Amino acid sequence: xxxxxxxxxxxxxxxxxxxxxxxxxxxxxxxxxxxxxxxxxxxxxxxxxxxxxxxxxxxxxxxxxxxxxxxxxxxxxxxxxxxxxxxxxxxxxxxxxxxxxxxxxxxxxxxxxxxxxxxxxxxxxxxxxxxxxxxxxxxxxxxxxxxxxxxxxxxxxxxxxxxxxxxxxxxxxxxxxxxxxxxxxxxxxxxxxxxxxxxxxxxxxxxxxxxxxxxxxxxxxxxxxxxxxxxxxxxxxxxxxxxxxxxxxxxxxxxxxx
Amino acid sequence: xxxxxxxxxxxxxxxxxxxxxxxxxxxxxxxxxxxxxxxxxxxxxxxxxxxxxxxxxxxxxxxxxxxxxxxxxxxxxxxxxxxxxxxxxxxxxxx
Numbered sequence: 001x002x003x004x005x006x007x008x009x010x011x012x013x014x015x016x017x018x019x020x021x022x023x024x025x026x027x028x029x030x031x032x033x034x035x036x037x038x039x040x041x042x043x044x045x046x047x048x049x050x051x052x053x054x055x056x057x058x059x060x061x062x063x064x065x066x067x068x069x070x071x072x073x074x075x076x077x078x079x080x081x082x083x084x085x086x087x088x089x090x091x092x093x094x095x096x097x098x099x100x101x102x103x104x105x106x107x108x109x110x111x112x113x114x115x116x117x118x119x120x121x122x123x124x125x126x127x128x129x130x131x132x133x134x135x136x137x138x139x140x141x142x143x144x145x146x147x148x149x150x151x152x153x154x155x156x157x158x159x160x161x162x163x164x165x166x167x168x169x170x171x172x173x174x175x176x177x178x179x180x181x182x183x184x185x186x187x188x189x190x191x192x193x194x195x196x197x198x199x200x201x202x203x204x205x206x207x208x209x210x211x212x213x214x215x216x217x218x219x220x221x222x223x224x225x226x227x228x229x230x231x232x233x234x235x236x237x238x239x240x241x242x243x244x245x246x247x248x249x250x251x252x253x254x255x256x257x258x
Numbered sequence: 259x260x261x262x263x264x265x266x267x268x269x270x271x272x273x274x275x276x277x278x279x280x281x282x283x284x285x286x287x288x289x290x291x292x293x294x295x296x297x298x299x300x301x302x303x304x305x306x307x308x309x310x311x312x313x314x315x316x317x318x319x320x321x322x323x324x325x326x327x328x329x330x331x332x333x334x335x336x337x338x339x340x341x342x343x344x345x346x347x348x349x350x351x352x353x
Contacts, residue, residue, distance in 0.1 A: 070305040070347065148347075150306030189266045191327040193282050194348060 002026060002180045002206045004221075009033045017108045020222055021159050021247065026178040026208050033104070033218035034165055038094045040215070043168040043239055045090045046129060054131075062086055062129040065258050070148050080125035087126060097165055097241055098126050101218070102256070105163070105245060109254060117246065117255035119153045124257035129167070132174065132238040137231035139196030142183035143223035145244065145257075154255055157246030162223040165241040166213045171234030176219065179226040180206035202226050261287040261332040263295065264348075267323035273314045274299045275340070276323045278330060289335065296340045297330055303346035304328075 004027040007015055012030060019025045046054070046062065053059040063083035069076035091097065106114040117124040132138075143162060149155040164176075179202040190201040205226070210219070221227070223244070232238050246255045264282040271277065275298045280291055301311075307322045308314065330343040 071303050148305055185325045188325050188327040189279070189281065191264075191266075191281075193264055193329075 003208050004029050004178075004210055006031065012104060012108075015108070017105070017161075017220070020161055020220060023182075023222060026180070026225060027176075027210065027219055027221035029210060029213075030218040030220070031214070032216050034097050034100055034216045035095065036214075036216045038097070039167045041094055042090055042097070042241075043215075046131065046167075046239055049086075049090070057133050059131055061131060062090070063127055063258055064125050065128045066125070066145065066149055066152060067143065071151060073151055076125070077119075077122040080123055083125050083127075084123065090129075097167075098243065098256075101163055101165065101243065105254065109252075112247070112252045112254045114245075114254040114256070117154050117257045124152075124154070124255075126256065126258065127241050127243040128258040130238075130240050130242060132170070132229070132232050132240075134170070134232050134235055134237070136238075137173075138229040139192065140179070140199060140202060140226050140228045141196040142226055143244070144183055145246065147183075147185070154246050154257060157255070158249045159247040160223060161245045161247075162219075162221050163243050163245060164219045164221075166215055166217045166219070167239040167241055168215055168236065169213055170232045170236045170238045173231050173233035174213070174238045175209055175211040175230045176213075176221075177228050177230060178208045178210070178221065180208070181226050182222075182224050183226065196228075197226065259286065259288075261289055261291075263287070263291050263330050263332065265295075265328060265330075267326050267328055268294070270316055270320045270323050271296065273316045273319060274311060276319070278328060289332075291341075295330075297345065298340055298342050299345045300333055300342050301344045303344070305347055 005025050006029045009032045050059055064076050064079035102114050116126050145155050181202055190197045243256050243258045262284040263280050265278045265280040267276050268279045269277040278295050278297050280293050304322045329346045329348045333342045335341050
């Protein structure tokens with residue numbers, strides 16, 4: 001069976017993250033990873049972040065993401081600087097969820113250092129908050145910085161994993177679906193025009209569907225496996241905070257970015 | 259409006275040209291495009307490929323072109339049928 005490991009935050013000390021790196025399981029879901037009240041505080045700050053844009057559904061994310069700036073490093077690093085300031089405001093006075101992820105993952109790899117990725121004195125974006133309104137879905141795709149992030153220094157990481165903290169859930173929809181098939185370059189012939197891949201690519205692959213996420217749950221996954229998010233069908237928008245972790249095994253170093 | 263075709267690079271022919279297996283065509287293109295087209299890159303926006311054309315070479319171009327999904331914004335088709343185009347990679351990260 002190819003299915004995620006689901007644990008409560010209190011059981012985290014018994015979990016080996018090597019099972020993700022060695023590709024034995026698709027994901028680890030850590031329930032109650034982050035305080036629900038803090039999630040509510042963050043959600044309310046997101047709604048007020050740029051109120052008119054939020055109400056109009058224009059606000060799709062806070063913070064840049066590298067994959068949309070694959071050939072525009074200057075803009076990415078400028079936006080990343082701005083994002084750091086915005087995150088400071090959004091997390092002001094509460095436990096910073098990014099720090100919480102650092103500490104928790106860091107504990108699982110005591111021989112590794114963990115820090116925000118830097119390049120020529122530029123900080124990478126620490127995270128991205130995504131706002132998914134009703135009707136939004138994310139098609140089948142992969143995230144692979146080694147391929148699409150070639151212009152960035154961290155494209156030489158040995159492993160990449162993805163951490164997604166759920167801050168607010170919709171009433172329905174927004175399930176994470178993972179396929180037991182990893183991306184390879186030849187799969188690019190199955191690409192859709194703007195983003196993602198045709199479903200023919202994963203027709204015969206084992207499927208793993210993760211649903212019923214709650215605010216405060218953290219999903220850790222290998223993003224090189226094809227995955228998608230089903231359509232949000234509830235009226236409440238779904239908020240997530242996402243970041244990637246890159247492992248340099250020889251140097252015992254973990255770097256983070258979004 | 260510029261004609262646009264998308265597809266996968268199949269063979270590098272020189273330091274600035276390649277064969278494209280065409281998989282998608284923009285609705286409303288003024289010209290017809292076959293399933294395989296020879297492309298000369300007038301400029302490129304591909305991750306890792308230097309902006310300066312004088313830094314391109316046939317061998318390293320293979321890394322960026324072969325199998326990659328490419329967007330070609332067409333400038334013209336020359337008398338021999340070769341397409342001159344701006345070539346870029348498209349797609350943004352998701353979940």
